Amino acid sequence: MADKLAKVRRKFVEQVSIATLDRLLDNILEDHIVNDLEKDSILKGNSSREKARCLIDTVRKKGDRASMMMIAHLQNCDLTLYSELGLGLVPPAPPAAEPRSIKEEGRSTTLIPTTEDFWREKQNQKDIYPVTKDNYRNRVALLITNIKFTLERFDRRGAEKDEENAEKLLTDLGYEVVKHTNLTAKAIDDAVIKFSKHPKLRETDSVMVVIMSHGKLGTILGVDWKPKPRPLETSKSDDEEPDEFPIDNIYKHLGPEECPALLNQTKILIIQACRGDEKGFVLLSDRPAVPDDDGLLGFSPEHDIEDDCLRTEHKEKDFISLLSCTPDTVSYRLRHRGSFLIQFIVDVFNTAAREDDIEELFRKVMQRFEEFRTLNIRQMPTKDRCTLTKRFYFYPGLNVV
Template sequence: MADELFRVRSKFVEKVSKDLIKQLLDNILDDCIVNDGERDSIIEENVNRADRARCLLDTVKRKGDVASRKFIAHIQRRDPTLYDELGLAEQGLAEQPAPPAAETQMDQEWSTTLIPTTEKFWMEKQNDKKVYPVSKTAFKNRVALLITNITFTNEKYNRKGAEKDQENMEKLLKALGYDVLKRTNLTAKEIDTTMIEFSKNPKLRDTDSVVVVIMSHGKLGTILGKDWKDDNPDEFSINNIYEHLGSEKCPALLNKPKIIIIQACRGEAGGAVLVSVKQAVLCDDVNQLELSAGEENIEDDTLHCVHREKDFISLLSSTPDTVSYRHPDRGCFLIQYIVDVINTFAHVDDIEELFRTVMQRFEDFPVPNKRQMPTKDRCTLTKRFYFFPGL
């Protein structure tokens, strides 16, 4: 379908009206083919009708066959005359039913390596005041923190498959240009100390962004250290991440995107703890005690941090009070999907759209009778951030 759009590109640019472009943009926004930022970019960065038409069609074409099929169907419904003039009726494309949601993920071909952005795309975004600036100098000074708890003092909590997550995330972050500080098997106190040391890293002054990835067991509001036991609450408060990297304690990151990825359970609802290595998937919940919602004062958190936090975006592996799952050989589903999505779309999509795409992959969870939904949390980005891979 994307090839069919390319075939009619010249004629589409020549004949499509300005009003139809606006209608089609509304349609593909409703279909989640583009996000608000992409829609605004097509309108604002292309003054004349022809340039706007080219950008619209090229954007849809890059999204793949499913998006192209939907776009062609909208042309047929909105302007049957144009649809016929483009020769699309002869192909019978719009009459083909869109595939069900379960098949859409199968249709997508995920890249196994990072697709580089183009110099033109980077140059265009540098002139956009709604986009965080990324200079080539800052790109070379990127730094990331990767913390992975794999083995625990109590061996029954060991996270089989987490080695793969660590390997995949390190490879991805390095490909995105980040100097990765890797730490493994830390207590809660050591996690906190590592975060403080990271907040004082001299490279933060010259970077355009940071990424912090923490993978362990967890509970609502906390990440578990390697010494966690029923009688030893070795727990690191997730709130500390925002404290240590916030404006007050880390002025070097002022007005710079801070991307937080946490792979850890946030409770135990949604399924029992899977401990047998014979099981198809495992989960990252070790808490067997009832956690009252009142133990985390969300209202106080918000009031405490609202004036000190800015330019954060976080992706947590599950919704509050629920577990997240891990394959004993391939690693956590969240990390697998993040790698797939960033490899495939980071050259054209901003971080919020990338996270949305990751979340969409969980709509059809591959394990029967299991459900997991990642959650964007405490997002205070005021602009769009692009990784610009390969810059």
């Protein structure tokens, strides 16, 4: 397919319109064929022909699949030009591969409830967080989903399905859901602070915070986020703070200093957002990796600890987070089914939450991503900042009447 683009390069550069170029750029950016830096480089052209030349050269150098996807987008954007270039016999780009259906995977489509006997068996075990029926009745979760952005090209198509699926799962797990949609970074911060003062927190066994948006390493993007202006461009908003919410703020607002109500209670975070713009794969040789032999770090006990009768608490404890991908990489979403992360979480929780603790559930979600391999799409969620000292079970469907 790269050869096809090479053959029509001259006619494409001469005939493509500015409107078609803009639409093609938005589409290939959304499909991760190019990144923001590459798009900016294309837009630096002084004329439409220079932009077109840079666009087609950038894409065809990325190989057959990228070229095929651009040709398919051209068919949708400008059917006349598509036909005039003689591309009508080119098969459309294959759709993004989808995970096998729940039935094919042998998983439940609804949350399987735990049993009263299982819950009773776990009570009073020192390595398990206690959950009473009164605690269960006071569960509360925060759900924030950014779908529509000020810059329309950043809209997260398919995120509506994520919001629907996440809300249903949280409700099925016994949580009262506090839901927000399309927030700026400041509004996200305000929502987390308000949530930290929820009256149910003193009586709950756990909280869940689910935030879904675009993101960068360490931050979640608000709906007013804009990319930095290109060199030599100026704007009145250049000195404004970027619309970015630091993920660290969640730990601060729900930690013991600002939220003592959640002291020793389980705090579960799920973040569906990119953490960079790199692909989640590398090319490996067949040569096995050589393990290092640095050994374990030694531990020297402190002998001079004194007690001044002041009570202290760990600055951060009883948290566990699942981030949608590894640092600096992207996460993926299907426009009609939502993100792979939320799909796999729902599948795994529906089937296994009745008997598995939260760390095992997250491990099984990660395993789903290891099993799911298609073309050059790779994504691996990451358990992050886990400070759980015991095992936490959801006990879905526990009879609390």
